[in-house]
Amino acid sequence: MPDDLTKKRPLDSSRINIHEPYEVKYWSQKFGIMPSRLKELVAKYGTSAAVIAKMI
Template sequence: MADDKTKTGAADRDRVNVNEDYELQYWTKALGVSADELRAAVKAVGPTAAAVREHLGK
């Protein structure tokens, strides 16, 4: 399903969507990791930003 850019807010900011190029670029820069590291973290702990940050030690 495509990302609905008209629906933004806390729920959108709390999730890491590695299937959207612009989000992948944002999160890799924000967390200082490679795209592969980010994808692996999301696969390991799910898409919530808090879980991904914790998994990456950020």
């Protein structure tokens, strides 16, 4: 089943899914960082949005 491209926000607001482009865009804008930086942080600290927010 294809992704629903009308989605603008993550389904689980506590986790970051870097495999969904709309989530990468959402979280990058929310944290005010580049998508590449978001991916680096997720790789290092995991997918918890709360943890990533503390690392910024």
